[in-house]
Amino acid sequence: xxxEDELTAAVRTFVGQVSHWTPSRWAASSPxxxxxxxxVFGLVQRLAGMSPAAAGHRVPRxxxxxxxxxxxxxxxxxxxxxxxxxxxxxxEAIRSTRRLL
Numbered sequence: 001x002x003x004e005d006e007l008t009a010a011v012r013t014f015v016g017q018v019s020h021w022t023p024s025r026w027a028a029s030s031p032x033x034x035x036x037x038x039x040v041f042g043l044v045q046r047l048a049g050m051s052p053a054a055a056g057h058r059v060p061r062x063x064x065x066x067x068x069x070x071x072x073x074x075x076x077x078x079x080x081x082x083x084x085x086x087x088x089x090x091x092e093a094i095r096s097t098r099r100l101l
Contacts, residue, residue: 027066
């Protein structure tokens with residue numbers, strides 16, 4: 001599987017798992033004790049940091065956690081465009097976060 005396809009598949013799987021979550025489900029704690037929304041936002045920020053175009057910029061934290069899947073899609077697409085060599089690292093970060101939820 002190509003690196004880009006691997007990242008695309010990881011995003012698709014992750015978003016499929018969380019896109020239907022309610023606000024209370026986002027607010028719930030993961031098995032690690034962290035709020036699920038905080039874990040996913042941390043993932044979004046981590047992926048954003050992989051893109052040279054986003055260097056030194058923080059992703060805004062939205063008021064509504066329901067937007068997190070969309071933010072993940074956007075930053076993953078940025079990785080594919082701006083830093084395709086980091087696609088395997090981004091895919092692994094997504095899979096790791098998914099296991100924590």
